[in-house]
Amino acid sequence: METIIHWLQDAPLWQAVLALLAENVLILIVALAFGHWLVRRCETRRVALLAPPLQRLEVVITISTVLLNTVVTLVGLFLWRWGIIRFRLDVGLWAWLDVVILLLVMDFAMYVLHRVAHHPWLFPLLHRMHHDYDRPRPLTLLILNPAENLSFGLLWLAVIAVYPASWLGMSVYLVLNVLFGTVGHLGVEPLPRWWGRVPLLRYLCGATFHARHHQDLAYNFGFYTLIWDRLFGTLRPDYWESFGQLPGWVAAGEALPSSSSKSHV
Secondary structure, eight states: OHHHHHHHHHOOHHHHHHHHHHHHHHHHHHHHHHHHHHHHHTTTSBOSOOOOSOOHHHHHHHHHHHHHHHHHHHHHHHHHHTTSSOOBOOOSHHHHHHHHHHHHHHHHHHHHHHHHHTSTTTIIIIIHHHHTOOSOOGGGGGOOOHHHHHHHHHHHHHHHHHSOOBHHHHHHHHHHHHHHHHHHTSSBOOSOGGGGGSTTGGGBOOHHHHHHHHHOTTSOOOSSBSHHHHHHTOSOTTTTTTTTSOOHHHHTTOOOOOGGGSOOO
16 A cells, blocks of 8 residues: 555656546446346346436546546645645544445535536536436446535545545545445435334435435435435335335326525525
């Protein structure tokens, strides 16, 4: 780890760009491979309608997202070199507590940003692109408006600039971020039916949670947990009743009022 850190500190710009681009391409490949493996294993537990054939535009948007993620990572590298972002190298209990802290802080911050993105003035500009693909597949994780993608990236940089987490804590958080995002866009539910009966586990988001948000824009704004939706009354009332299932109103194609026409802030 220290070897990587020392290399990042002194690497020429072109080498850093290539390394960070390769990292983000690898993340894409692993996320898609893992996501499609889960879809094949859990096909009988579909929570969203099947996605249509892949469109060329989806591929273009995905490439844009990977490039912008690389830009955000590069900005983070320079903020670290300039001393604005700092991190610790410990690997003990406090480093693992960083994972919990980052998950909760980012979950709240992204919940707020997500609800702001659904404001009727901002929804067409920032977030509609993602909801145009309301039958999710693993690739849908990366179907983001460039401005929205950058806003999430800058939010992450702001959090780690304020909170000097450990290298270990940040790394584990970023892995979990990709994992939650991939699971949320499977269209099938890999979590077992007993998940909702376990006190702590029931607060973690699965595929059903985000699928319901794609199907009814007025609910389920969280990313990693149900905490903020429970606190602010935006958890869809039938979430647990329909967990791991395709609701009848979705299968029948019934239209629901779009949250883009009303304020949720």
